[in-house]
Amino acid sequence: MQGVMTPADIEAAQHLQHIHETPKSFVKHYVFSIDHKYIAKQFLWAGLLFLFFGGMLAMLIRWQWAYPGEAVPVVGNLLFPDTQGAITPPTYNTIFTTHGLIMIFFAITPIMIGCFGNFCIPLMIGARDMAFPWLNLLSFWIFALSQALVLASFCVELGSAAAGWTTYPPLASQVGTPGLGQSLMVLALFVTGVSTIMGAINYITTVIRFRAPGMTWFRMPGTVWGLWLTSILNALFVPVLGSAGLMLLFDRHFGTQFFLTGAAGGTGDPILFQHLFWIFGHPEVYILILPIWGFVIDFMSFFARKPAYWFRGSIYAMITVTVLSAVVYGHHMFVTGMSPLLGQAFMLLTLVISVPAEILFLNWLHTIWKGSIRLTVPMLFGLGTIFVFGLGGLTGIYLGTISTDLYLHDTMFVVGHFHLTMASAAFLGSFGALYLWFPKMYGRLMNPFLGKVHFWFSTVGLTLVFGFQMLAGYAGQQRRLYDPFQYSYLEGLQDLNRFTTYCAFALAIGQLAFVYNFFYSLFAGKRASQNPWELGTIEWTDCASPPVHHNFDRIPVVYRGPHEYNHPEVLEKLGRDWIGQTEEFDPAADAATSDEVAATA
């Protein structure tokens, strides 16, 4: 990739990445695989399983808010035999705590970053595998260990973690949550953090070193950019959570006093945990959205059949957000007690983030403006992502502003807001990506009708559920209440809460369309051609569906960016509205481009 792209360089690139032999044994092929595509699938399955788990926990929370203390229908007696199916307050604490942790760390992260990071990065930059395949293998199995720890935490006395997903001490100390489950969950977070960092090391290095000849930085698809920037945030900020978790474990088991004070017995400072948690926590929300932004940049261009509008601007905006995300964490602590001057600074920085976010939004809209839009399932999910993220982003402004946050803090408004941004947007974006790349992963097409059913249930469901939650929060309903309606001023919100719960159940039922579609297509879907969506990125133009074990017999040479749709000359000469990144088109023009490559490298 360095210097002039001469034939000799292209030849040299062929030898720099080994062709791994296709493993013969079952274990090496299906269990301890070092193939990035297979590891991606492992992450996908592990993530989907826990997505189901976390989703069921969400349904229990919703039930509790609609009919507090009443027996859960159907599964109640099975889950809570001691109380004839009713959720008790301690169980309720465990449910909402583990719902948050499982969804963020054990469902979204593996699906979005573990699966699509692994699958897309090497294929889309033209590499044969990750830079460190063994580290990749280890990354998955360490992740599996962390999931096992999560499951184990449910099996011990007093149940799993119950101190809220933020795990603040003193509640998370031995005094607040004495059960072993809390420790196991914190340990699981630490272990999954190790796995995430291993993945990040791989992604960052692979993108820096293994881009195919001609694949300049700005010829990388938005997807790769998003995943790469996310990996940088992961590498830098997940260790901070790891440190905080470690200190919490020391406090719980080795008698240290980092966060213990007052009645908990010590001279430490629990507020410092909040700092550490949000130093990680705020970048984390961008960790969960940057890949989605990347997907959306690509999907809009792919299915509007137009070049992405001001692609560089979108990338610069993502880089800006990546940098800013590190310096805004204080907006989570406006009511914790902070110097007003510091609070003002955090507020200003927080609101500044809306500028690059706005650039991204306008670029997406400009991209589809007057495009030849194909409303495929991934495109629908992309548009849905934009919609829910827009709602969530706009309501974030109220929370980033101190004066309004003082009122809204710790209400359902916050819950609705962050579920729209980092849960709904991540959910819809990830499913869009799954519908897009499923044919490449498994070589079969998914049913578009069921995909659309899934889309409408999901998008409408998510919007209603979290929209109503914001409404309840605006009306004053605090988050995390076991029985909100024991407070007379919230009694009037019971009907709203019930209706929200029905919406949530509809949302859950709509997921069956996906489950059926996924399993049916896996085994009996129509065989996918190499390029069913008619896209120009490398994984569609240079790899079979599914790709061979080493991806490319010859490392491809890249001539242009990822979004070349409806180019007039291509239309005229090739008679189609797309051209591959690796397709030689006009030798004279291509030669000029390779000089450009030389100039930019």
Add this chain to the structure above:
Amino acid sequence: MHNVVQLHPQALLEQRRNEQTSAIGMMVALGSWGMMFAALFFMYLGLRAHTLAWPPPGLPALPIALPSLNTVVIGCSSVALVRALRSMREGQRRPASLWMLATFVLGLAFVGLQTLLWWTTWQQGLTPSTGTLGTVFYSLTVLHALHVAAGLAVLAYLLGMTLGGRSMAERVTTLRLCGMFWHFVGGVWAFMFVGMFLL
């Protein structure tokens, strides 16, 4: 004894490139590790800023002599490892082994002296649960020492490989990565020495 393995130019290019790739991966990893230690330091500074006097009243001051000696020890071990890597690159097995052995012994001495340090402070009545001083002192130094121990394990493995007559060209990358980690751990100690014992 010069046994430079004559590699084919293409193979040499490949090896260099792989080494660079690994070094980039290691840098990212060390960035992560650095953030982990930075968070621990943040905690230390935060706790210290909350206390009017440091050490907190009634607790003994941390010793200074042993940590100073240890700073010298770990500094020397880093120098020795630089020399080991240089010898290995030149294909000189004996000096490479000797310098690696020196690094290993110095690293072991570091852990030994740290243990002595813990023993001394424990005798003075400082335990992990005696206030924030004990908490940060033991947590940070023990976590650091565990990293040194991990480095020692890799060094021992490499030393065994080198003495066992394995091709050194293959081990250069591993030693270089091990060296990066080792210097990083030494750097963290330098921070700890200044931040916790000197100031």
